[in-house]
Amino acid sequence: MLIDPDRKFAFKLDWNLLRTFLVIAEEQSITRAAHRLLRGQPAVSLALKRLETELDCRLVERGKGTFRLTSAGRKLHAEAVAIFQGVSQLPDSIGQAQNELSGDVRILLASHVITPLLDDQLTRFARDHPKVRFTIRVESSNTVVQDIRERQATLGICLVNRKLPDLEYLHMFREYFGFYCGRPHPLFGREGLTVEDLRDHPFVAFDTEEIDNALRRIVMLRNRMGLASQVVGRSSQLEEVRRMVMCGMGIGAFPTHVVEQDVAQGLLWRLPPRDKLPEVDIYLVLNPRKHLNRAEDVFVGDLLRTLRNTPLEARTYLA
Structure with missing residues (x-):
């Protein structure tokens, strides 16, 4: 059986190299990564070199007192995070046949996002799906957009200065x-x-x-x-x-x-x-390339329906 050339790299790749690189990027150190992985430093350095050889590019720039990812390294790190998030969601995906909804929903907010649209949604969802776990983090609007772009969260709600072509923006409230x-x-x-x-x-x-x-x-x-x-x-x-x-x-x-x-x-x-x-307009920001688990998919779908069914006048707050 012939292998699709577009999938050939995935079949050849040692996925342990990707996991090792993810830990290296998170720890910003070969030594700390080796300690976390319970492996020797030479083995971790060799794994990084093998991955760079496989990809034919430099992923990390190291020197005396410096350690930083190259642009290719930053891109690979974002993709690796998304891959391992997908792997971590496999139990939820496999269990989708069960009636009870479970999984993690990660929400990023700008600090002054206060709206009944979100509060009411959380109230209903927590009542109807008690096994769903929520993580809500407050960041600057720029960080919210960047993390959504890198598929670090389910959705973001924030100010928007410039709309990026690879993200979806929905006017949430004014x-x-x-x-x-x-x-x-x-x-x-x-x-x-x-x-x-x-x-x-x-x-x-x-x-x-x-x-x-x-x-x-x-x-x-x-x-x-x-x-x-x-x-x-x-x-x-x-x-x-x-x-x-x-x-x-x-x-x-x-x-x-x-x-x-x-x-x-x-x-x-x-x-x-x-x-x-x-x-000031506040936007719901989504990344269409992010793989959503079942809980995320239902939560986002419910929130989008709420926005569609609520006229802008009811989403405008003027005291």
Whole structure:
């Protein structure tokens, strides 16, 4: 029987070499990889050399005090992670004939993703499929997109600055940002403020508040209001921007629906303007090349149906 030439490499490859390379890439060291694999360092070095020979390319650049993957090595690492994730999901795939759904769902979120769309989905899914395990991680929007591109998670929900052609983007919800200050701030509690009263006060910003980034509408409004020159604090995490604003370090911009409770509890004070607020769109990001286990497939399918059946007006949060 003739072997398809496209599959010939897969038949020839010693898959143990791929596993060894994955550990080398994760440990960033031949010595640590050998220790983890319970093998000698020469054997691990030889395995790496054999794999580089099979692929006819350099995968790792090593020198005195340096260790880094080449571009080919980074690409192979991403593919190897996906392969071994697929292997780890085999028990779930084989057990798909069973009625009870099980498996892992991995979700990546930007820090200020707060929406009933996701919360209600998690509530229903956990109730109906108690054996499904969830991992939810908060990252910067750039990291979310990169990890989805490398098939490290089921789905991502984040800001999007530039849409990549190999990913799928679905508009999940729209939020509006307002300006706020904390109790120690001199503007806290003052009624009748105007935009002019905010001029020249220090500002606390998200890392993504740049003129060429997803929060550029906020930057443009800050520029018009004279709030651009004194950025005294930055973070990629909403909780940390909120902390700095509550400590009185400066004015900050937050999604209005996210900090409603903080305002009601007297922890934050809403500042002008009250109309024509910067709008920001949040996207569900998927990688069509990622192999989904049964739990992931059902979860994503349910979430997509929810989005299709919910008009944008009901997915727009403006306080």
